[in-house]
Amino acid sequence: MRLFVLGATGRTGTEIIDLAQKRGHQVTAFVRSPQKLKPAASLSIVRGDPLRPETITCALPGHDAVLSAIGPHPREAFRPSTLVADCARATVSAMSAGGVTRLAIISAAVLFPEKGLYFAFFRWLLQRHARDLHAMEDIVQRSGLQWTIARPPRLIESENASFRALRNRLPPGGRAMSYRAVAAFLLDAVERRSHVGEIVGLAS
Numbered sequence: 001m002r003l004f005v006l007g008a009t010g011r012t013g014t015e016i017i018d019l020a021q022k023r024g025h026q027v028t029a030f031v032r033s034p035q036k037l038k039p040a041a042s043l044s045i046v047r048g049d050p051l052r053p054e055t056i057t058c059a060l061p062g063h064d065a066v067l068s069a070i071g072p073h074p075r076e077a078f079r080p081s082t083l084v085a086d087c088a089r090a091t092v093s094a095m096s097a098g099g100v101t102r103l104a105i106i107s108a109a110v111l112f113p114e115k116g117l118y119f120a121f122f123r124w125l126l127q128r129h130a131r132d133l134h135a136m137e138d139i140v141q142r143s144g145l146q147w148t149i150a151r152p153p154r155l156i157e158s159e160n161a162s163f164r165a166l167r168n169r170l171p172p173g174g175r176a177m178s179y180r181a182v183a184a185f186l187l188d189a190v191e192r193r194s195h196v197g198e199i200v201g202l203a204s
Contacts, residue, residue, distance in 0.1 A: 002062055003026070007106075079128060154176045167200055171201055
């Protein structure tokens with residue numbers, strides 16, 4: 001498959017690129033800072049702005065799916081922002097114009113109505129980011145694309161790529177998982193054409 005990756009220089013994005021190449025895919029990384037990635041035979045690096053749909057549209061033709069790992073820098077997640085929603089709006093517009101219909105995109109488990117102090121604390125802490133994620137999900141669900149929205153819990157560094165996935169809810173005990181496992185889920189979803197039109201809770 002030819003895969004188009006947004007947020008490719010982030011921690012989940014780099015895992016998507018690594019796993020996708022190991023699975024034999026051709027990958028296009030659409031990034032603001034090309035110097036952050038190492039060139040490879042199966043990797044095309046395209047400089048562009050994910051907030052400008054016209055620049056995405058120019059690079060999209062010929063791809064089978066878009067995988068978006070766009071998110072704010074961790075310290076920015078506590079501040080008001082529309083970054084994720086704005087990028088999703090640009091992505092949907094570009095995909096519609098470019099004729100690419102498959103989208104797998106990362107949201108967060110904080111949007112699930114889980115009970116208990118642990119989840120209540122993170123909903124309070126990330127309330128501004130959650131509003132941006134809600135807006136992004138609404139844009140994606142109304143897009144007419146073949147979308148999958150992944151909602152992982154807290155992400156950690158680990159080589160473990162295993163995951164559990166449940167439609168519309170967080171798997172029991174799902175408090176953390178690796179960036180690599182999220183990447184594996186997104187790749188599985190586009191390879192197998194699974195979880196289309198679904199919000200999927202993830203955990204390790």
